[in-house]
Amino acid sequence: MGGYSASELIDIFSMQAFAGISLFSVFVLMALGLAIIFGQMGVINMAHGEFLTIGAYSTVMMSKLAEHFPAITNVYFIFAVIAAFIISFIVGYLVELIIIRHLYKRPLDTLLATWGLSLIMQQFFRSAFGPREVSAVLPDWLMGSWSLRDGLDIPINGIFVLGLTIVLSGLVFIFLFRSRWGLKVRATTQNRIMAGAVGIDTAKVDRTTFALGCGIAGVAGAAFTTIASTGPTSGSLYIVDTFLVVVFGGAGSLLGTFASAFSIAQAQSILGFFLSGSMAKVITLVGVVGILMLRPEGLFTVRVRK
Amino acid sequence: MNAVMGKWLGGREGFLGLIILAVLIMVIMPLAFDIFRLNLIGKYLTYAFVAVGLVMCWGYGGILSLGQGMFFGLGGYCMAMFLKLEASDPISTKIQSTPGIPDFMDWNQITELPWFWVPFHSLTLTIIAVILVPGVFAYIIGAAMFKRRVSGVYFSIITQAVASILTILIVGQQGYTGGINGMTDLRTLLGWDIRSDSAKYILYYANAVLLFGCILFARAIIASKLGKLMLAMRDREDRVRFSGYDVSSFQIFIFCISAMISAIGGAMFTLQVGFMSPSFVGIVPSIEMVIFAAVGGRMSLIGAVYGTLLVNFGKSYFSESFPTLWLVFMGALFIGVVMGFPNGLAGIYVSYIKPRFFGDKRGVPTMPVTSEEAVAVETKSINSTESLGHHNASV
Numbered sequence: 001m002g003g004y005s006a007s008e009l010i011d012i013f014s015m016q017a018f019a020g021i022s023l024f025s026v027f028v029l030m031a032l033g034l035a036i037i038f039g040q041m042g043v044i045n046m047a048h049g050e051f052l053t054i055g056a057y058s059t060v061m062m063s064k065l066a067e068h069f070p071a072i073t074n075v076y077f078i079f080a081v082i083a084a085f086i087i088s089f090i091v092g093y094l095v096e097l098i099i100i101r102h103l104y105k106r107p108l109d110t111l112l113a114t115w116g117l118s119l120i121m122q123q124f125f126r127s128a129f130g131p132r133e134v135s136a137v138l139p140d141w142l143m144g145s146w147s148l149r150d151g152l153d154i155p156i157n158g159i160f161v162l163g164l165t166i167v168l169s170g171l172v173f174i175f176l177f178r179s180r181w182g183l184k185v186r187a188t189t190q191n192r193i194m195a196g197a198v199g200i201d202t203a204k205v206d207r208t209t210f211a212l213g214c215g216i217a218g219v220a221g222a223a224f225t226t227i228a229s230t231g232p233t234s235g236s237l238y239i240v241d242t243f244l245v246v247v248f249g250g251a252g253s254l255l256g257t258f259a260s261a262f263s264i265a266q267a268q269s270i271l272g273f274f275l276s277g278s279m280a281k282v283i284t285l286v287g288v289v290g291i292l293m294l295r296p297e298g299l300f301t302v303r304v305r306k
Numbered sequence: 307m308n309a310v311m312g313k314w315l316g317g318r319e320g321f322l323g324l325i326i327l328a329v330l331i332m333v334i335m336p337l338a339f340d341i342f343r344l345n346l347i348g349k350y351l352t353y354a355f356v357a358v359g360l361v362m363c364w365g366y367g368g369i370l371s372l373g374q375g376m377f378f379g380l381g382g383y384c385m386a387m388f389l390k391l392e393a394s395d396p397i398s399t400k401i402q403s404t405p406g407i408p409d410f411m412d413w414n415q416i417t418e419l420p421w422f423w424v425p426f427h428s429l430t431l432t433i434i435a436v437i438l439v440p441g442v443f444a445y446i447i448g449a450a451m452f453k454r455r456v457s458g459v460y461f462s463i464i465t466q467a468v469a470s471i472l473t474i475l476i477v478g479q480q481g482y483t484g485g486i487n488g489m490t491d492l493r494t495l496l497g498w499d500i501r502s503d504s505a506k507y508i509l510y511y512a513n514a515v516l517l518f519g520c521i522l523f524a525r526a527i528i529a530s531k532l533g534k535l536m537l538a539m540r541d542r543e544d545r546v547r548f549s550g551y552d553v554s555s556f557q558i559f560i561f562c563i564s565a566m567i568s569a570i571g572g573a574m575f576t577l578q579v580g581f582m583s584p585s586f587v588g589i590v591p592s593i594e595m596v597i598f599a600a601v602g603g604r605m606s607l608i609g610a611v612y613g614t615l616l617v618n619f620g621k622s623y624f625s626e627s628f629p630t631l632w633l634v635f636m637g638a639l640f641i642g643v644v645m646g647f648p649n650g651l652a653g654i655y656v657s658y659i660k661p662r663f664f665g666d667k668r669g670v671p672t673m674p675v676t677s678e679e680a681v682a683v684e685t686k687s688i689n690s691t692e693s694l695g696h697h698n699a700s701v
Contacts, residue, residue, distance in 0.1 A: 044459055102645055107459050108370045109644045112600060115593055116640025123633035240470050240589060243463045278478035285471045289464060293450040296460065 012273055020269030022158045022227050025165040027261035029220030030238055031245045032172055035257045037213035038246055040176075040189045041206060043100055044111040047118035048242065049235030050125075051214045054091060055084035055221020056230040057129055063136035063225075074139045077222075081164070084222040085215045092214025096207045104206070118236060125232035135229035157226040164223050168216065173254060175212075185209050248288050250298030259299055264288060323608045324521070331514050331611075341503050348510040348578045350618040351517055353378075355571025357598040357610035358517070359564030362524050364596070365604035366533065367560040368540030369457065372592050373465035374568050376472050377440040379587030381569025383476075383483070384439055386582035387423060388432040389492035389500075390484075408489070414481030423482075429496060436573040437566050444565035445558060452554035452561075457543070466589050473588040488583025492576065500577055513574045520567045521607050527563070528607075536560060597636070600643050603652025612651055 004012065030052055037045050059080040066076035095117065103110045138157070145155045176182040187195040188202045196202050217235075224234065245264055249256030264284055271280035292298070335347055356374050363369045396406040404417045411419075425431040447468060451461055476483045484490070492500070499505060527533055538546045539553055547553045576582045585591065594617075602613020617639070624632040647653055 042459075044462075099641060099645065106644075106648075108462065109648065111370070111372075111459070111462060112593075112596065113641045113644040116597075116637040116644070119633045119637035119640070121637075123630065123637070127630060240463075240466055244467050247460060247463055276478060278474045282471055282474050282478065285467055285474075289467055289471070292456075292464060293454065296451075296454045296456040 013270060016270045016273050017266060018154050018158055020266040021162055022155075023269055024262050024265035025158075025161040026220060026224055026227070026238065027242060027245050027265050028165050028169065028258060029223055030217055030242045031249070031257045031261055032169060032254075033213035033216035033220065034242055034246050035249075035254060036172070036176070036185075036216070037210055038243070039253070039257075040185060041104075041209060042107055042189075043104070043210065044107060044114065044243075045100075045210075045213070046111055046115040046239060047095070047121060048114075048214075048217055049237070049239040050118045050121040051088045051092060051217035052221040052224060052235035052238070053121070053125060053230065053232065054088045055218030056224050056234060057125065057134075057221070058084045058087045058218070059222040059225045060129075060134050060136045060230055063138075067137065073137075074141065077139055080136070081219055081222045084218040086218075088218025088221070089211045089215035093207060093211035095214070096210040100210060101203070101206070118239075122232050122236065129232070131232060133229040133231040133234075136225040138226060161223045161226055164219070168219060169254070169258070172216065176254070181205075181208075244285070244288055248292060248298055250300040253298070253300040256298055256300030260288075320525070320608075324518070327608055327611060328514075328518060331517075332511065336507070336510070341506055344510055345506050345578060346622070347615070348506070348513050349575060350615055351513055351611070352571040352575040352578065353595060353598060353618065354517055354611045354614040355520060355574070356568040356595040357602060357614045358520055358524055358607055359567040360596060360599040361602075361604060361607050361610045362527070362567070363560050363564040364599065365606075366528055366536045366540065367557060368536075368543075369557060369561055370462045370596070371465045371561065371564070372462045372589065372596065373469035373472075374564070374595050375587050375589075375592035376465075376469050377444060377565040377568040378572035378575070378591075378595070379472070379476075379582070379584070380440040380443060381436045381572030382576045382582040382586065383489070383572075384426070384432055384435045384569075385573035385576040386489040386492060387426040388429060389495060389576065390489045391423065391426055392495070393491060393493050408484070409491070410484045410487070410489075411481055416481045420482055436569055440565045440569035440572075441562050444562045448558035448561040449554075452557040455554070457557070466592070469587065469589050469592050473584050476584045476587060484583075486584060488581055488585075489576075490581045490583075492580045495577065501580060506578065509574070509578050513578065516570055516574060517611070520570065521611075524563075524567070524607050527560075532556065532559075594636075597640055597643070599650075601639065601650050603650030605649060606652030609650055609652035609655075616651070 030048065033051070034045065034048050037043050037048070059077075062076055062080035062083055066073050072079075099113055099117065100110060103113060141156070143156065146159075174182075176185060184195070184200045184205050187198075187200060188205045192202055195205075221230075221235070224230070228234070241264070245261045246257060248264065249258070249260035267284045267287065268280050271283055274280075275283070331347075331351070336344055339347065356378050359377075360371070360374060363371060390408045394406065394408045399405045399407070399409065399412070402409065402412040404412055407416065407419050425435065447465065451457070451464060456464070477486050479485075494500060500509065528536075535546065535551060535556060539551075539556060543553055572582075572586070575586070598614040598617050599610050600613070601617050602609035602611065617636075620635065620639075621632065624635050628635075643650060649656070
């Protein structure tokens with residue numbers, strides 16, 4: 001790190017840390033849905049990235065629509081987030097109904113089937129929206145950056161995405177741990193047969209849980225459009241990283257998902273300044289895999305009686 | 307003789323299946339196709355090595371590795387390094403600023419051959435490396451995972467992550483590996499031009515012989531006591547552990563074997579196709595190779611070869627005729643096979659073709675799909691005189 005003065009180093013670290021926060025937000029938003037689907041239900045959804053893409057494309061479509069109505073240009077994004085959630089929720093619901101439902105007892109096979117699904121969805125995006133990347137027109141209040149002082153700029157869209165992440169995480173937490181519905185979900189995960197015996201419709205719980213996880217991925221997609229443009233394979237780029245985030249955090253633990261998303265995103269972002277981007281990623285991933293070898297259950301473990 | 311038939315060849319039926327496949331690959335295909343198409347089939351058959359390895363570790367061992375492309379790639383890269391060094395002798399590279407090193411190193415301002423390239427001057431060491439490098443790599447991954455009792459889904463995700471790490475590393479370290487383009491322009495093996503038609507025929511047959519060698523080797527393992535243990539581990543890992551077996555050692559062993567088989571395929575790929583690139587290492591090719599095994603039937607070694615050929619023929623046909631539909635077709639194949647035919651082609655053969663044409667109405671169980679079915683099959687096999695392992699080996 002020679003050649004940098006102390007204050008420059010602080011600036012670099014803060015800038016990279018904020019860049020890392022955008023990555024952290026995407027990780028958390030994607031991992032939240034996955035933590036529910038994989039952590040709670042044990043289904044490996046390789047098409048999870050495509051649900052992010054669905055959300056991103058619906059946001060882009062909404063922004064195209066908003067161009068015709070200048071009055072709502074500034075607020076359309078809120079509707080876009082809701083639309084992204086609803087569309088992904090519905091698609092997720094159908095996918096559960098048609099495919100996942102039959103494969104709960106074969107987790108490795110859900111992996112293959114959903115991989116197939118992701119190929120089909122990617123081709124669908126390519127045919128429907130073209131192979132080129134598209135981006136949403138952002139409202140003015142999302143653009144630009146705060147200049148705290150010279151050499152230290154914080155992008156507003158990053159802060160917005162972070163805010164969205166925190167709000168959504170709070171909602172998911174309340175849903176899972178403080179609501180009647182969450183109680184049913186947790187009961188079903190811990191002991192399906194007993195949950196059924198006390199009158200919980202486990203099939204229905206599974207379906208809504210899966211759809212909700214997909215809906216959250218859709219919101220992640222909406223957030224994604226504020227920091228990058230959208231292509232047919234945008235979502236699949238993050239899928240392996242996201243699985244690592246969930247596994248590293250400890251499946252089933254929301255706090256763990258947060259901690260691991262934060263550490264992976266920050267490590268990647270800060271290392272990325274000093275090394276090449278690819279080496280930063282390699283070192284981060286090797287570190288994660290190395291720690292997982294020492295601690296296979298992840299950072300935070302939830303004790304569940306098996 | 308009977309013992310050999312039973313153990314190595316999988317009984318009369320297994321022997322017949324092997325003969326039919328051998329005739330198809332060694333006689334019918336070379337007669338039916340010109341050398342260009344045959345070379346293409348040779349390329350597909352190198353993927354079949356990976357599929358055979360996957361049948362062993364996934365179908366029988368219950369270990370789904372989503373990083374088999376790593377081992378295929380490592381084997382291929384080892385071979386490519388030897389060929390590349392031979393192609394970049396000082397005379398033919400005299401226009402470079404440092405003659406005698408591969409061209410991509412010269413482009414990346416590397417002036418000296420890196421230490422790990424030096425052993426690849428020798429063909430013997432290269433052949434050892436083709437087997438050993440992926441084997442040791444698989445051992446490290448396997449030992450780290452299985453000793454900590456990581457298995458199932460977690461193992462799949464971690465192998466996937468390792469595959470993506472390796473790809474990023476190969477692409478990023480352009481000066482040492484040739485980067486995204488891989489190692490191209492491979493011409494001769496010990497002065498023998500591998501691009502000539504006669505060489506292509508010889509390599510095709512060498513590849514086919516090696517493939518059958520691997521299938522027989524895998525059969526021998528599956529038919530042995532170890533094979534029965536593998537099945538037991540797949541269905542009831544904890545019971546095997548309670549019986550006093552060291553489950554992790556067996557898992558590591560089978561994972562290493564399947565890695566080495568894949569690596570042989572990779573080396574043969576480099577020889578037949580003349581290049582090696584990171585596009586055969588990453589997650590996408592690794593998962594595609596799983597579908598080859600799944601289409602053929604995850605419990606059938608011969609099926610794996612048919613599955614590989616079928617999917618690849620489909621791939622080249624569809625991507626030539628309907629380029630946009632190819633991915634949809636592939637995706638539908640994944641979903642259809644997993645949901646409708648979990649035992650693949652071999653399963654279709656056992657449950658539909660065999661009873662009709664050979665009058666065998668027993669309806670042999672091929673693979674218990676869920677744990678409940680596993681229990682059902684368990685009880686059935688206790689009642690029947692033949693063991694489950696034998697049924698499977700005979701498919």
